[in-house]
Each structure stands twice: as structure tokens, then as C-alpha cells.
Amino acid sequence: MFRLIKDTLLSQAVTLWGVFRKLFVKADTVQYPDEQPYMFPRWRGRIILSRDPDGEERCVACNLCAVACPVDCIALQKAETEDGRWYPEFFRINFSRCIMCGFCEEACPTNAIQLTPDFEMAEYVRQDMVWEKEDLLIDGVGKYHDYNFYRVAGKQVAGKDKGEALNEAEPVDVRSLLP
Amino acid sequence: MFTFAVGSALSIASILLAVIVLAALLIWVERRMLSFWQERLGPNRVGWFGIMQVVADMIKIFTKEDWVPPFADRLTFVLAPAIIMIVVLMSFAVIPFTPEVGVIDSNVGVLFVLAMASLGAYSVMLGGLSSNNKYALLGSLRAAAQMVSYEVFMGISLLGVVVLAGSFNLREIVETQADGWYIVPQFIGFLIFLIAGVAESHRLPFDIPEAEQEICAGYHTEYSGMKFGMFFVGEYLGLVLISSLITVLFFGGWLGPAFLPPIVWFSLKAGFFIMFFILMRAALPRPRYDQLMSYGWLFLLPLSLLNLLVTGAVVLVSTTATM
Numbered sequence: 001m002f003r004l005i006k007d008t009l010l011s012q013a014v015t016l017w018g019v020f021r022k023l024f025v026k027a028d029t030v031q032y033p034d035e036q037p038y039m040f041p042r043w044r045g046r047i048i049l050s051r052d053p054d055g056e057e058r059c060v061a062c063n064l065c066a067v068a069c070p071v072d073c074i075a076l077q078k079a080e081t082e083d084g085r086w087y088p089e090f091f092r093i094n095f096s097r098c099i100m101c102g103f104c105e106e107a108c109p110t111n112a113i114q115l116t117p118d119f120e121m122a123e124y125v126r127q128d129m130v131w132e133k134e135d136l137l138i139d140g141v142g143k144y145h146d147y148n149f150y151r152v153a154g155k156q157v158a159g160k161d162k163g164e165a166l167n168e169a170e171p172v173d174v175r176s177l178l179p
Numbered sequence: 180m181f182t183f184a185v186g187s188a189l190s191i192a193s194i195l196l197a198v199i200v201l202a203a204l205l206i207w208v209e210r211r212m213l214s215f216w217q218e219r220l221g222p223n224r225v226g227w228f229g230i231m232q233v234v235a236d237m238i239k240i241f242t243k244e245d246w247v248p249p250f251a252d253r254l255t256f257v258l259a260p261a262i263i264m265i266v267v268l269m270s271f272a273v274i275p276f277t278p279e280v281g282v283i284d285s286n287v288g289v290l291f292v293l294a295m296a297s298l299g300a301y302s303v304m305l306g307g308l309s310s311n312n313k314y315a316l317l318g319s320l321r322a323a324a325q326m327v328s329y330e331v332f333m334g335i336s337l338l339g340v341v342v343l344a345g346s347f348n349l350r351e352i353v354e355t356q357a358d359g360w361y362i363v364p365q366f367i368g369f370l371i372f373l374i375a376g377v378a379e380s381h382r383l384p385f386d387i388p389e390a391e392q393e394i395c396a397g398y399h400t401e402y403s404g405m406k407f408g409m410f411f412v413g414e415y416l417g418l419v420l421i422s423s424l425i426t427v428l429f430f431g432g433w434l435g436p437a438f439l440p441p442i443v444w445f446s447l448k449a450g451f452f453i454m455f456f457i458l459m460r461a462a463l464p465r466p467r468y469d470q471l472m473s474y475g476w477l478f479l480l481p482l483s484l485l486n487l488l489v490t491g492a493v494v495l496v497s498t499t500a501t502m
């Protein structure tokens with residue numbers, strides 16, 4: 001009998017009181033268009049293509065992002081400049097398919113493709129959700145300020161010969177017998 | 180004719196208007212209060228503090244297509260939502276709001292309210308039955324069983340008050356509370372009436388006939404537009420009705436210190452219970468169906484009978500002692 005009263009009345013009363021006290025707790029709601037929420041720097045939002053500290057495009061059109069993308073929404077075509085740098089001739093992200101998973105950023109060897117805290121990308125026309133390279137490419141370095149792929153990679157480009165990259169050993173002279 | 184008196188046209192019109200406006204407003208009040216209790220803000224965009232949300236909802240619900248499913252039984256389907264509105268509004272006829280405001284002064288007020296509550300069950304039953312939908316049928320089955328069984332304790336729990344007041348007339352019941360509200364001698368009766376009232380108006384936590392998580396929307400699964408709106412407003416009207424009844428039966432109706440007019444006292448008390456019902460919705464989980472039934476028949480019924488027995492014995496002893 002006592003248990004019955006405890007279960008049916010007392011525990012309900014305790015719950016009621018607990019919920020009633022919430023009346024004096026500040027609401028968690030962020031009234032979005034009026035109040036902007038704080039977006040964390042790691043937020044996975046609108047995708048950008050960044051440039052290296054020298055102001056050149058970072059993307060080397062390796063296609064790794066396109067392969068990593070689980071929904072196949074990245075399309076690009078490789079092209080090459082005269083001085084040996086690779087770059088994407090076009091680079092297209094279909095944001096109506098992108099799920100903002102960030103796999104492309106993880107896959108990218110050059111830190112070119114990056115996700116940003118911006119999420120306000122609604123459009124009225126579906127075709128406007130497809131972003132081209134002009135829309136994606138920014139003038140800055142994004143999240144990684146010092147990284148410059150061609151300065152650490154072994155690839156030879158104009159102004160940087162083999163063996164001149166950061167921490168790179170001289171190329172082995174295959175014709176020499178000396179150790 | 181145009182003065183406030185029991186049964187005058189002005190009185191009737193203002194009660195009708197006030198009750199319906201209040202029921203519509205409650206939709207907003209409930210959403211707001213629920214969200215405060217859940218640490219949210221709720222609808223606060225339209226108008227001052229979002230109060231015009233009611234108007235927006237009304238516009239939406241009135242302009243919706245009035246649709247009857249082809250497989251439904253047309254006549255009953257259309258009739259069912261009207262029944263609940265009519266029945267609940269009829270019950271307000273016997274509620275004494277203040278000494279002057281009221282529709283009729285019935286000798287059988289308590290019985291009339293109970294009778295109307297029983298008729299309300301038809302609305303839900305017919306609505307579910309005519310929808311020709313499995314969920315709706317399940318909902319109306321549950322509603323029928325729940326309302327029929329909880330009506331029993333509702334009636335019995337009231338009888339304690341009736342015994343004390345010596346009258347079925349709600350107005351006289353209020354007047355006899357001048358020297359003490361019935362909440363004190365009839366506390367158990369009050370608790371049972373409260374629980375039965377929640378079950379009768381099938382509000383949460385006893386909203387088993389329309390439990391969204393289990394059976395879609397129960398008996399009104401097939402309803403949309405204004406017909407759904409009638410069920411919806413009918414439910415809020417029921418909420419107002421139960422709160423007013425509790426006020427009248429156990430909390431002395433309009434009685435209160437003279438610095439506030441009677442209607443204010445009545446509204447304050449009824450408003451308190453409306454808020455309490457909303458709080459219950461915010462806080463309490465829904466019991467299982469069989470739990471509800473066994474709780475009612477095995478616990479509430481004996482308790483209410485015991486309450487009636489003891490009240491009757493006490494009244495008998497005290498009246499014979501004074502004679």
C-alpha cells in the first residue's frame with residue numbers, strides 16, 4: 001500500500017516539482033536570425049579552396065577529395081601550367097548533395113579544400129547550389145597559415161628544383177659509385 | 180435583458196465568447212508554457228509574445244481543404260467533431276461563474292455535467308469508428324474503455340461533495356462553501372476527481388486514446404482542417420471545464436476575500452488548475468493502457484467508495500448528533 005502511494009503519487013509530485021522549477025531557468029534557445037550563434041572554428045560548413053602563402057592555388061588536382069567523397073559531389077579536371085604546377089581546370093561541388101562530412105578535407109594532401117563555419121547557403125534555384133571554382137576559391141590560406149605543398153613536396157616546379165624542398169635530401173646520383 | 184443575471188442574454192453570450200476565446204488562446208498558452216518548462220521559448224514571433232499565433236493557426240485551420248476520406252462513413256465522420264464541441268459547451272451552462280453570471284440554475288447541475296461527459300465519449304467513439312482506419316479504431320476503443328471506467332470514479336468522487344452540500348445544484352454547492360472550501364474535508368475526493376478529470380478530457384498523461392507515439396493520433400488520425408480543429412478546441416474546452424468544475428466543487432468557486440471581484444477569483448482559481456494540467460502534460464509520462472485500467476478499477480474505485488462511505492457516515496453522525 002505504501003509502495004503504491006509512493007509510486008503513484010509521490011514520485012509524480014517530485015517530477016512535477018522538478019519540471020515546474022524549470023520555469024525559472026533561462027531558455028536554451030538561440031533566436032537564430034536575430035541572435036547569431038557562436039560557430040566553432042572546426043564547424044564543417046561551406047567548402048572553400050584556399051591558396052598557399054605565396055598566393056598560388058593549393059589544389060593540385062589529385063582527385064583524392066573526389067574519391068573520398070561518399071556522395072560523389074566533387075568533380076574536377078586536371079590541367080598543368082608551363083612551370084610544371086598542376087591545377088584544376090574546373091572544380092565543381094554540388095552542394096545540394098554534399099553532406100558536409102569533411103572527408104574531402106581529410107583526404108586532401110595539400111590542405112587546399114577546407115570546410116568553414118559558414119552554413120547559410122540556402123538558394124531558391126537548385127542549380128545555384130552547384131558551385132564552380134570561382135565561387136570556391138578564396139584569396140587566403142584558410143585554417144593552415146604556413147603550409148605550402150610545393151615547398152615540401154619533391155615535385156620539381158619553376159623556381160624550385162629537385163632536392164630544394166624543405167627537409168629534402170639531395171637526389172641520389174645513380175651514376176656515382178660513392179656511398 | 181441586457182444586464183448580468185443568471186440566464187440573461189448578455190450573460191450567455193459573454194460566457195460563450197469567453198469560453199471559446201479562452202480555449203483558442205489556451206493552444207498558445209499551452210505551447211508557451213510547455214516550452215518554458217522544457218527550457219525553450221515556444222512561439223514568440225507573431226504579435227506580442229506570439230499571442231497572434233492563435234490567429235495564424237486559425238487562418239491556417241480554416242483555409243485548409245475540408246476533406247472526408249472516401250472510405251469513411253460520411254455522416255458520422257462529419258457529426259463526431261461537432262458532438263464534442265456541443266457537449267462541452269452545454270456543460271458550461273450549469274457552471275456558476277459568479278453570483279450573477281451563469282446560464283441556468285439547475286437543480287441537477289452535477290448530474291448534468293456527468294451526463295454531458297458521458298455523451299462526450301460518443302464523439303470520440305464515433306469519430307474513430309467512422310474513420311474506418313485501424314489506428315482510429317484502436318484509439319476509439321481505448322477512449323471508450325477509458326472514459327466509461329473513469330466516469331465511474333468521477334461521479335463517485337463528486338458524491339462526497341454532494342453529501343456535504345446536500346444539493347446537486349452547483350450554485351448552492353459554492354454557496355455552502357462560504358465557511359470552508361471542500362478541499363479540506365474532501366481531499367481524497369479532490370485527488371480522485373483530478374485524476375478522473377484528466378482521464379475524462381484525455382489530456383496527457385492519460386491521452387491514451389490519441390497517444391501519438393503508439394497509434395498515430397488515435398481517433399482523429401483521419402481528421403484534418405476545421406474538423407480536426409473542433410476536436411482540438413473541444414479538448415481545450417474540456418480542460419477549461421474540468422478546471423472550472425474543480426474550482427466550483429472543491430475551491431469555493433467565486434468565493435474569496437472581497438478586495439477582488441468574484442469573477443477574478445473564479446478565473447484565478449480556474450487558471451491555476453489549467454496551468455497545473457499543462458504542467459502535468461510537461462512532466463508526467465503516459466502509463467501503459469492496462470496500467471491505467473487496473474489503476475482505475477483496483478485503486479481509485481475502492482478509494483472513492485471508501486471516501487464516500489466515510490463522508491456519509493460522518494455527515495450522518497453529525498446531523499443526528501445535532502438533532
Ligand code: SF4
Binds near residue numbers: 068
Ligand atoms: S564534405 Fe563530404 S560530401 Fe561534402 S564534398 Fe567533402 S567529402 Fe563530399
Ligand code: SF4
Binds near residue numbers: 060062076104
Ligand atoms: S582539393 Fe585537395 S584532394 Fe582535392 S583535388 Fe585538390 S589537392 Fe587533391
